[in-house]
Amino acid sequence: MTSRSPLPHLPLSRLTVALLAAGYLLAPWRLSDFWLSVLIYGGIAAIGAVGLNLLTGYTGQVSLGHAAFLGAGAYTAGYVGVDLGWPLPAWLVAAALAGGALGALVGPAALRLRGHYLGIITLGLVLLAQHIFQEWNALTGGATGRPTTLDASIAGVDFNELTVLGQPFTREQSWFWLVWALTGLAALAVANIVRTRPGRAMQAVRDREVAAEMLGVSVTRYKIGAFVVASALAAVAGALQAGFQQYVSPSEWSLLLSIQFLAMIIVGGLGSTTGAVLGALFVGALPHLIDELSAGVPWLAGEQDSLISVFALNQIVFGLLIVLFLTLEPHGLAALWVRLRTHIARTPRWHALTRRRTG
Amino acid sequence: MEQLLQLLVAGLALGARYALVTLGFVVIFRATGVINFAQGSLVLLGAYLTYQFAGPWQWPFLLAAITSVIACGACGPVIERLLLRRMVGRPAFAVIMVTLGLLIVIEQAVPTMWGQDPKNMGDPWGIDTVQAGAVTVAVRDLWTLGLTALAIAGVFGFFRYSRYGLAMRATALDQEAAQAQGISVRRVVALSWTIAGAAAALAGITVASGEAGVSPSISQIALAAFPAAILGGLDSPYGAIAGGLVIGVSQTLTAGYQPDHAAWLGDNFHVIMPYVVMIAILLVRPYGLFGTREVERA
Amino acid sequence: MTTDKAASTDTAASTDKTLTPDKAVTTDKTVTTDNAASKDKTVTGDKTQTGDKPGRLDVSALTLRFGGVTALNEVSFTVEPGELMAVIGPNGAGKTSLLNCLTGVYRPQTGSVRLGAVELAGRRGRAARAGVARTFQNHGLFTGLTVLDNLLLGRHRLTRTGIVSGALWWGRARGEERAEREHVAGIAEMFELADVLHEKVTALPYGVAKRVEFARAIAMEPKLLLLDEPVAGMGFEETVAMAGHLLDVRERFSCSVVLIDHDMRLVMDLADRVTVLDFGVVIAAGTPEQVRTDPKVIEAYLGEEE
Numbered sequence A: 001m002t003s004r005s006p007l008p009h010l011p012l013s014r015l016t017v018a019l020l021a022a023g024y025l026l027a028p029w030r031l032s033d034f035w036l037s038v039l040i041y042g043g044i045a046a047i048g049a050v051g052l053n054l055l056t057g058y059t060g061q062v063s064l065g066h067a068a069f070l071g072a073g074a075y076t077a078g079y080v081g082v083d084l085g086w087p088l089p090a091w092l093v094a095a096a097l098a099g100g101a102l103g104a105l106v107g108p109a110a111l112r113l114r115g116h117y118l119g120i121i122t123l124g125l126v127l128l129a130q131h132i133f134q135e136w137n138a139l140t141g142g143a144t145g146r147p148t149t150l151d152a153s154i155a156g157v158d159f160n161e162l163t164v165l166g167q168p169f170t171r172e173q174s175w176f177w178l179v180w181a182l183t184g185l186a187a188l189a190v191a192n193i194v195r196t197r198p199g200r201a202m203q204a205v206r207d208r209e210v211a212a213e214m215l216g217v218s219v220t221r222y223k224i225g226a227f228v229v230a231s232a233l234a235a236v237a238g239a240l241q242a243g244f245q246q247y248v249s250p251s252e253w254s255l256l257l258s259i260q261f262l263a264m265i266i267v268g269g270l271g272s273t274t275g276a277v278l279g280a281l282f283v284g285a286l287p288h289l290i291d292e293l294s295a296g297v298p299w300l301a302g303e304q305d306s307l308i309s310v311f312a313l314n315q316i317v318f319g320l321l322i323v324l325f326l327t328l329e330p331h332g333l334a335a336l337w338v339r340l341r342t343h344i345a346r347t348p349r350w351h352a353l354t355r356r357r358t359g
Numbered sequence B: 001m002e003q004l005l006q007l008l009v010a011g012l013a014l015g016a017r018y019a020l021v022t023l024g025f026v027v028i029f030r031a032t033g034v035i036n037f038a039q040g041s042l043v044l045l046g047a048y049l050t051y052q053f054a055g056p057w058q059w060p061f062l063l064a065a066i067t068s069v070i071a072c073g074a075c076g077p078v079i080e081r082l083l084l085r086r087m088v089g090r091p092a093f094a095v096i097m098v099t100l101g102l103l104i105v106i107e108q109a110v111p112t113m114w115g116q117d118p119k120n121m122g123d124p125w126g127i128d129t130v131q132a133g134a135v136t137v138a139v140r141d142l143w144t145l146g147l148t149a150l151a152i153a154g155v156f157g158f159f160r161y162s163r164y165g166l167a168m169r170a171t172a173l174d175q176e177a178a179q180a181q182g183i184s185v186r187r188v189v190a191l192s193w194t195i196a197g198a199a200a201a202l203a204g205i206t207v208a209s210g211e212a213g214v215s216p217s218i219s220q221i222a223l224a225a226f227p228a229a230i231l232g233g234l235d236s237p238y239g240a241i242a243g244g245l246v247i248g249v250s251q252t253l254t255a256g257y258q259p260d261h262a263a264w265l266g267d268n269f270h271v272i273m274p275y276v277v278m279i280a281i282l283l284v285r286p287y288g289l290f291g292t293r294e295v296e297r298a
Numbered sequence C: 001m002t003t004d005k006a007a008s009t010d011t012a013a014s015t016d017k018t019l020t021p022d023k024a025v026t027t028d029k030t031v032t033t034d035n036a037a038s039k040d041k042t043v044t045g046d047k048t049q050t051g052d053k054p055g056r057l058d059v060s061a062l063t064l065r066f067g068g069v070t071a072l073n074e075v076s077f078t079v080e081p082g083e084l085m086a087v088i089g090p091n092g093a094g095k096t097s098l099l100n101c102l103t104g105v106y107r108p109q110t111g112s113v114r115l116g117a118v119e120l121a122g123r124r125g126r127a128a129r130a131g132v133a134r135t136f137q138n139h140g141l142f143t144g145l146t147v148l149d150n151l152l153l154g155r156h157r158l159t160r161t162g163i164v165s166g167a168l169w170w171g172r173a174r175g176e177e178r179a180e181r182e183h184v185a186g187i188a189e190m191f192e193l194a195d196v197l198h199e200k201v202t203a204l205p206y207g208v209a210k211r212v213e214f215a216r217a218i219a220m221e222p223k224l225l226l227l228d229e230p231v232a233g234m235g236f237e238e239t240v241a242m243a244g245h246l247l248d249v250r251e252r253f254s255c256s257v258v259l260i261d262h263d264m265r266l267v268m269d270l271a272d273r274v275t276v277l278d279f280g281v282v283i284a285a286g287t288p289e290q291v292r293t294d295p296k297v298i299e300a301y302l303g304e305e306e
Helices: A014-030 A033-058 A066-083 A088-106 A115-135 A171-195 A197-207 A209-214 A219-245 A255-268 A273-294 A310-328 A332-346 A348-358 B002-032 B039-054 B061-082 B092-114 B139-161 B163-173 B175-180 B185-208 B216-232 B237-261 B269-284 C002-015 C021-027 C045-050 C095-102 C126-130 C147-154 C163-168 C172-190 C206-219 C236-253 C264-270 C288-292 C295-305
Strands: B129-132 B135-138 C057-066 C069-079 C084-088 C110-115 C132-134 C224-228 C256-261 C273-278 C281-286
Touching: A014 A033, A014 A171, A033 A066, A033 A171, A033 A197, A033 A219, A033 A255, A033 A273, A066 A088, A066 A115, A066 A219, A066 A255, A088 A219, A115 A255, A115 B092, A115 B216, A115 B269, A171 A197, A171 A219, A171 A273, A171 C163, A197 A209, A197 A219, A197 C147, A197 C163, A197 C172, A209 A219, A209 C126, A219 C163, A255 A273, A255 A310, A255 A332, A255 B092, A273 A310, A273 A332, A310 B092, B002 B039, B002 B135, B002 B139, B002 B163, B002 B185, B002 B216, B002 B237, B039 B061, B039 B092, B039 B185, B039 B216, B061 B185, B092 B216, B129 B139, B135 B139, B139 B163, B139 B185, B139 B237, B163 B175, B163 B185, B175 B185, B185 B216, B216 B237, B216 B269, B237 B269, C057 C095, C069 C095, C069 C110, C069 C281, C084 C095, C084 C264, C095 C110, C095 C132, C095 C224, C095 C256, C126 C132, C132 C206, C147 C172, C147 C206, C163 C172, C172 C206, C206 C224, C206 C236, C236 C256, C236 C264, C256 C264, C264 C288, C273 C288, C273 C295, C281 C288, C281 C295
Parallel strands: C084 C256, C084 C273, C132 C224, C224 C256
Antiparallel strands: B129 B135, C057 C069, C057 C110, C273 C281
16 A cells, blocks of 8 residues: 555556666667757756746745846856866856856845745846846857757766767757757756655645644745755756757856746646746757648748748747646646546556456 | 936836836735736737738828727736636745746737738827927837826726726725635726736837837836836835836836946846846845735735 | 753754653643733742743733724733643634634734743744644645645644755655654554545634644644634534544643644543633633633623614
């Protein structure tokens, strides 16, 4: 019985883990470089999304400032990886530390301000950060941006030119392995926090702050802690994005990016780490899906006489998704998935099918 | 000195536009506890509708402006009815996101309908300037100030003297008690959204009829109006006006002096000045200049 | 701060459920009740000799105002270690305000709340650290979490896993998690909650939720337990069961209890002493028998019946 199980399990069955592992290993052989890069961006976004989900979904703190931390991570990585020329572990860790430190600086705002107020303050953070990114020429290259051709080698393995047993891999193939390994680690770390003492404390703060304090939960520690973890992960995501793109400019770290991250955790389902990953993939892949689908539609093709630009269509679909998910399916893809699964399990035909197979 | 006065006047005119948007935030927040991040999209809609009426359709400007104010006023309650009413009791974050989602949709839908390139609404106010001593004031700015003052006086008068105004104030104080008194909270909420929509449209018209013209970027005005609302205190209509003016003036002063005196802050620092002012004030007073303490706990 | 150290070692000792030395004192029920009407508090013999007695709750001259309304006016009483003090009073008498002052949620304008040597008034996180557990009137459970998680949160103060070790699922995190889950399962057993351990608390009937909250408070291994209307809205059977749990807990853990209730029936059977509040003022204090026959109490309650 589950009630007897002494330890909390991750919400993934062994079968799922095996399938994921197989997908991880095999995908680079089966997919084109284009779709691999879509997945790489999805994986990078997922790292930021699981962090934001810890802050917003589990600790209940609104943040429109996520983009600022991504940017901070990207420029830290640029400085450490290009200007100093240090290898991958160094710029990743430096980005995480810088992001965490900034989070610790901003986090205390959450102690004094709630809900809408915190939302607007963090909105201000994005605008302030973007201004700094534009003006700090020495670090960021100003408004036009800077190259971030980071050294992507760790222990002698270079992910920019990966060669295993004499076989060379494309940059997309190698980065897929690199990014998704890190995504897996990030998701696992957050899932671990959530199922142990600190995660429970964060959820207690989210649900009832006073009651949490009465149990000895330090609201200060967990609110700021959640900010630190979330911004450290955002900075790692920013660093990876910089590394993969090899060039970053300030306009990337915009309010829209923050909103996209919030959309990921909403679409995925607030307070679900799996959901955050799914949401990141979905939101990341959406523009490309729209691109593919709209290629066949004449008035969408992006030509002069088209009714609507692909970019505008993207944004509108994206905005509608946020609105529709929130008003119609607040628990997101994660809930849809669970419902689909129970529905399938209850369908007699499927039942019979599985029984025949096992029997 | 002349420059200072000049900047102050320009700042007040700019602040008046912010005040209109901010007033919309406050009216909705008082009635429902929601900040409508989509307010900027109504500013945009108001401006483009006026352009459509006055430009291609050749209506008289005044008629065009009034019609689009009414149209945006009508949009408010529709948004509330279709989206926000479903969100009652949900966390602040979710509500913010719904209005943000709406903002994205409208911000893209408008240029899709009318195109990305700026439109010219003509010069409904004339391009004259008035000389007052050493200070030159654009007639357009005077119109903006006058119209804003009129609109704000109208809203305040409505709050104070009409039956619904009283109901709105009662609802802002205590929704349950108001309901017990036989006040229809739904109607009050709808009314708040109407006022907010109309005020946003008016703000849009005053921005768009100026030198900037009608362009998709005018919804940006709402970005500066957020700090104005926070500054004044989200639940205080007087604060909305004061916050708007403070932000407007501080922005023009920054634009006027910062490039010479604090160049290290970088170009376009005035754009983020509202947020700098807001953060500075919030560090001292977390519930704004005129807000009540309860708001902080909400 | 030697007294603080003493308190913390005390906490450590209580983790392994040995009876605290305070137990010996519980038999001493002859302590004089403060005559609350007189503002100069009678000082008990103990206090003059030893100063702050460990484990004793000493509330003195507590005054709390909201704007012009005085919610509590010069409220004083003491609760000896192991004692069950009931605070009763009609609706709006200030009972919940009193609990909020005792736990630092409200900051009283004047007066002090001391548990042993620790001042609790106006300091939010301190109550829990000093070994105070409380329940809320309409239960203070975390609605997004399961019964198990809520109970584990009761163990928060007694456990150590931090964000980093939790994230790594390494070292202390794993062992502590396992041990705590077993421990909490035992508590759930005791409160007949084993069947609902994995349910979300929103799915529970009201009475069960109240029981979960009580169990969570007990999981904290408190020295002082503050219960805000633990049987409000419960039927007869549930009330009896809850009273049974309360007796059980007192016997096993020997904590002091402040029980707030609107209703006199439960209180009269369980309490060692009773303090009666009306409009924020202590109008009577003493043993249940003394209070029951006090004309002021009768008047206060009669006034409410109308």
